[in-house]
Amino acid sequence: MAMLRDVTVLQAAELPEKTDRELREIFNVLRLPTDEAAIGPLLAEHGTRIRGVAVRHAHIDAAMLDRLPALEIISSYSAGLDGIDVESAHARGVVVRNTSRILAEDVADLALALSISATRGLMRGHDFVREGRWGQIAFPLGRSLRSMKTGIIGLGHIGSAVAARLRAIGAATAYSGPRRKPVDLPYFDSVEGLAAWADLLVVTCPAGPETIGLVNHAVLANLGPEGYLVNVSRGTIVDEQALISALAGNRIAGAALDVFENEPFVPDTLRNDPRVVLSPHMGSGTHETRQQMGDSMVAALVEHFESRSA
Template sequence: MGPKLLQLCTLLPSTHDKLAAHYEVHQWPAEAAREEWLRDNASGVRAVVTGGHLGITNEMIDRLPDLGIVAINGVGYDRVDLDHAKAAGVRLTNTPDVLTDDVADLAVALMLNVMRRLPAADRHVRDGLWPHGPQALTRRASGRRYGIVGLGRIGHAIAERLAGFGGRIAYSGPNRKPVDHDYHADVAALAAKSDVLFVATAASAATRALIDRAVLDALGPEGVLINVARGSVIDEDALVAALAEGRLGGAGLDVFVDEPHVPETLLGLENVVLAPHVGSATRETREAMGNLMLDNLDAFFAGRPLPTPVV
């Protein structure tokens, strides 16, 4: 039996089988049974596998005295206190790169769905309305001014896809990148120059509510916001108000502040396309994520350098 491991997130069956073949895997129980589980099983837990949307609390780190590594099956680590983990001597890994293409694909798909109103078109056909007249006209997605907040791995992949749409691409971020796209240090300035604003920046204290009312108003009543980053990067109350009041033209959202809960107002808006945080949800990417997560665990316990360390 291998090292003792606590699994907090759902994994592909194939990934779970590989994990169970090398580790003593314990599943995180239902909330009512967690205190008892920690009392009886915390000792000896050497690793935790979790998702970026779940992370791990400081309290749990402190209650697992033998914890050595937290392996995130995902790219985000905003739900982990990096300073606390480091102080506790806990390594942290994630699974970057392998999900970049799928998240970028979804970002562009959300843009197309919002601007061409594909969900409404689907309902129009399914509800038998087509014989009674066409769907209302929509808006062209190509040839637009595209702004990208955060030109990291995913932002760059979005830009590569948008290059085929014949528009103009600009971006914002902490630093200028060696690319030909226009750079705006200020996000509101980028929004004012954009028809579609893609949010692809990492979630952190510095980016919390980065997309606020000023940015949304700069994007304007014809503008479209696409978020494939984290819900916390957007002031969600300001977003809901801007959409409901017509100060923002539309939005495509894969992430929310309090997942899986979505603001009720958004559910009734025709200019919004909602997805349940599925940016990386393809069989190919989830398999690759699981394999990289396993590689990090195996390297840690073998004393080798971690493939994708965070701390």
């Protein structure tokens, strides 16, 4: 890969040590400054020769793309592309890659764990035992996940992995999305319709202009007072105030959330509600998957530039 040492890649991400080292061994790497005031001078000096970007959480908009006229590929360490103006990138002929296929299984595992935790009251049961209440009063019964109709919003890599797990336990499953997929599952062309059918709604769709606030007052009203919401995608997809209002009015039964609108801030009303299970955006948070994500991000860059030089 010696020929790739002449390729300049902008590293706009904090990466695992192995990934960071490999990126620097293969390419000529420039690190995006954390000081915003220093970004402009770096792009003014080097922007015309930057051909690739390795990104994690950085914001790459049309204005930044204009300063990278030689850019060919953006390779994202994460599944989400909400920080990247994908439409503008594609309009400029820039390839965009992410790692959603890599992290799908771990995120789906967490989605299932959160679903069971919310519907069976697992965290409340933990506190019930820890606080010494077991034997004094009866612990309330929960819901059987296999008996519940589960609606999945977005049947991509993660949604499909969630559906496979639900199928294995015998739960009735349906999905919604911008288009019908070639799968043997009931399809709803609206999230409102899916929510009206479902007892449990799992959010796995990507964040974008068309999905921000997608789970709103109307969707939660259709989910109803015995329904549960699980979100393992992005916090912006759920209207957080609508969710807080629905919980306060007992218009849904509970929620399990791995993501939040303004992370790491979580409203006190959600943190203190015993019907809400919380986790710190840990869907892909295993040693194995995080390293595979890094490997995949570097591989996408290598494959792109090797194919260009072949």
